Amino acid sequence: AGLEGVGVVIATAKDVPPPPADDDTPSLPGMKVREDAVEVKDWVIALPDARRAPIGCWSSLCVCDAARLLKVPAGLLPLQHYACSRALCTAYRLLEDYGDLRPGDTIIQNAADLPVGQAVIQLCSMLRIRSINLVPDDDGFEHTKELLMQLGATHVLRDNSKLAEFLEALGSEMPRLALDSLGGDGGERLTIALRPGGSLVVHAMQSGQVPKLSPSLMMYQQVSLYGFNLAQWVGEHGREAYLQMLRTLAELVAADQLNIFTRTLKVADLDTASLAQALRSHRIKQDAKTFRERTVFLFGDEATATETYFELASTIHKLEAGEDAHHEQLLSRGANMPLQARSNLAVGEAAPPAMRASERWLDATAMLKEIALEQYIPQFEEEEMTSMQLLEDIVGRADGERELMEALKEMGIKKMGHRQTIIGAVVGKL
Numbered sequence: 001a002g003l004e005g006v007g008v009v010i011a012t013a014k015d016v017p018p019p020p021a022d023d024d025t026p027s028l029p030g031m032k033v034r035e036d037a038v039e040v041k042d043w044v045i046a047l048p049d050a051r052r053a054p055i056g057c058w059s060s061l062c063v064c065d066a067a068r069l070l071k072v073p074a075g076l077l078p079l080q081h082y083a084c085s086r087a088l089c090t091a092y093r094l095l096e097d098y099g100d101l102r103p104g105d106t107i108i109q110n111a112a113d114l115p116v117g118q119a120v121i122q123l124c125s126m127l128r129i130r131s132i133n134l135v136p137d138d139d140g141f142e143h144t145k146e147l148l149m150q151l152g153a154t155h156v157l158r159d160n161s162k163l164a165e166f167l168e169a170l171g172s173e174m175p176r177l178a179l180d181s182l183g184g185d186g187g188e189r190l191t192i193a194l195r196p197g198g199s200l201v202v203h204a205m206q207s208g209q210v211p212k213l214s215p216s217l218m219m220y221q222q223v224s225l226y227g228f229n230l231a232q233w234v235g236e237h238g239r240e241a242y243l244q245m246l247r248t249l250a251e252l253v254a255a256d257q258l259n260i261f262t263r264t265l266k267v268a269d270l271d272t273a274s275l276a277q278a279l280r281s282h283r284i285k286q287d288a289k290t291f292r293e294r295t296v297f298l299f300g301d302e303a304t305a306t307e308t309y310f311e312l313a314s315t316i317h318k319l320e321a322g323e324d325a326h327h328e329q330l331l332s333r334g335a336n337m338p339l340q341a342r343s344n345l346a347v348g349e350a351a352p353p354a355m356r357a358s359e360r361w362l363d364a365t366a367m368l369k370e371i372a373l374e375q376y377i378p379q380f381e382e383e384e385m386t387s388m389q390l391l392e393d394i395v396g397r398a399d400g401e402r403e404l405m406e407a408l409k410e411m412g413i414k415k416m417g418h419r420q421t422i423i424g425a426v427v428g429k430l
Contacts, residue, residue, distance in 0.1 A: 006072075006082035007062065009042045037066065044069040045085055047239060048231035070239055076250045080262040083296045084115050087260070088249050089242070090203055090230050091119030095127070098201050098226060099177030103128035106173045108193050110134040110159050111181035113144050113292050115260045116203065118151060120179060122258050125152030130173060132193075134159035134186075136292075144292075147261065159186065179203060180211055187211020196221045203228045261293040275315060318372065357426050358388035371425050373418055379411040391426045401427065 038044055047070045072082070081088065094116075095101060107124060111117055112133030124131040135144050137158040145156040155173075174195035180187040183205030191200050191213055200223065202211060217223040234242050252258035265278055278295040361367040364386040368374050380386050385407075394404045401423055408419045 004046065004083055004086050006043065006045050006079065006085075009038050009040050009044060009069075010061075012038065012040060012066070038069055038071050042071050043074045043082075044071055045082060046070075047242070048086060048234045070243060072243065072246065076246065077253055079298070080264055080294075080296050081249075081253055081260070084260055084262065084294055085246060085249075086230055087115035087294075088119050088258070089245055090228070091116050091123060092245060092249060093230065093233060094179055094201055094203060094228060095120065095123055095129075095177075098228075099199050101127070101129055101177060104130075105177075106130040106132060106154075106175040107177040107179065108132040108134070108175040108190055109179035109181070110186050110190060111204075111206070112148060112153070112156070114181065115262075115294050116179075116181065118148070118260050119258065121148060121151045121153045124154075126252070126257055130154040132157065132173065132175060134189075151259075159189070161185070161189075174198075177201065181206060183207045183211055184209035185211075188213075191217055191223055194221070194223050197223075199224045199226060201226045201228050262296050263293055264296045264298055266298045272315065355428065356392065357428055358392055361388055363388055364391065367425050368422070371421055373422065376411075376413055376418070376422075379413065383407075383411055385411075388426075395423065395427050 047068055049068060076082075077085065095107075099105070099107065101107070107120070107129060109117055109120055109131070112121065112131075113135045117133065121131050121133060131153055132155045133148055133153045134157055135141065135148070137160040141158055148156050175193055176195060176198050178187075178190035178194055178198065178200045180190055180200055180202045181204040183202060184207035186207065187200065187202060188211050191211065194200065194217075198221075200211065200213070202225070211225075213223060213225055218225075249258060263278065265274065270278075278297075357367065361370065364380045365374075365377050367388065368377050368380065385391065391404070394400050394407070397403065404423055404426065405419055408422060413419050413422070
């Protein structure tokens with residue numbers, strides 16, 4: 001999982017020619033090589049790609065094709081802005097490419113409290129464009145409104161089905177451009193507010209439904225519908241254009257004109273309470289003291305990331321599955337103890353002997369049930385890999401964890417997080 005993230009290259013493949021300047025042409029001796037070929041210690045972000053699945057940024061270590069990474073200057077953007085760079089770039093392109101906007105024009109958007117919406121508000125403020133911002137109609141509305149007004153929002157309104165109140169609140173400020181992140185009924189409400197000849201741009205569909213446009217809006221009001229996808233834009237314009245856009249945004253960030261509300265959490269210092277709160281921070285329903293902000297997990301150095309990853313992945317899985325009681329049984333050292341501290345006990349405290357996986361579970365079936373991955377039991381039975389002793393023998397070999405990782409992949413376990421959780425259980429990290 002994970003579309004956005006920033007990392008540091010710790011190793012590159014040996015005896016493999018670097019990618020050529022043209023990604024579609026194989027490397028040959030003497031051929032011109034791309035100047036942005038990645039090397040160890042380079043900072044990189046995931047390059048949006050509409051043709052492939054995400055590389056997965058919710059992980060401590062990631063192995064992927066260098067062509068899917070974009071080398072970026074380490075100090076160009078703050079860490080949290082790099083981690084949310086897709087949102088910033090999406091906002092920039094929406095205002096740059098659609099609506100033919102001029103100072104004094106008005107735009108309207110829904111989900112304005114999310115990162116794209118926050119960036120749109122600030123960019124509009126700089127361009128002297130009025131912004132009408134719709135946010136969830138929940139208990140946190142007043143708090144959300146206050147924060148967005150601080151960013152430069154012109155109006156912040158409740159996003160609900162009360163069309164009469166909605167149109168009355170708009171008054172004469174009919175927008176030229178509408179930015180839809182919800183789809184479905186949410187997008188339809190935006191089209192009603194548009195002036196004749198206006199444009200609706202769908203850049204996400206959280207509802208999973210395409211917004212409905214009435215025939216009269218299209219035929220007589222000449223309202224246009226567009227779809228925007230950042231990965232498609234990068235495919236058409238290239239990685240250098242994407243990097244140049246990041247440089248432009250970096251100038252605004254450096255001038256303190258573009259910010260986003262995020263929380264940065266060090267994985268090594270997490271406890272179950274703060275992790276659960278982080279996982280809920282983006283949910284729609286908020287109260288008067290909370291705000292839908294993006295959480296950035298900071299894994300730290302390679303050793304810390306490797307040590308804490310398996311436990312973090314298991315904890316997230318349990319919390320999202322609602323199995324808090326079972327989770328507490330697994331992490332019986334205390335809910336408020338940092339994740340890393342559960343494996344690194346306090347100085348002077350005797351560390352209990354690690355229990356082997358074969359001592360903890362009778363077979364792989366019992367292990368898979370306890371880590372809530374019982375859907376893979378048939379694959380283990382079919383491949384006759386239910387013996388815990390066999391699994392321990394595999395991971396005990398030189399490069400055994402990678403060998404087991406490949407075996408699990410061949411067994412049809414496609415999600416890397418699930419494979420890592422299984423390996424973590426076998427080696428005793430859960």
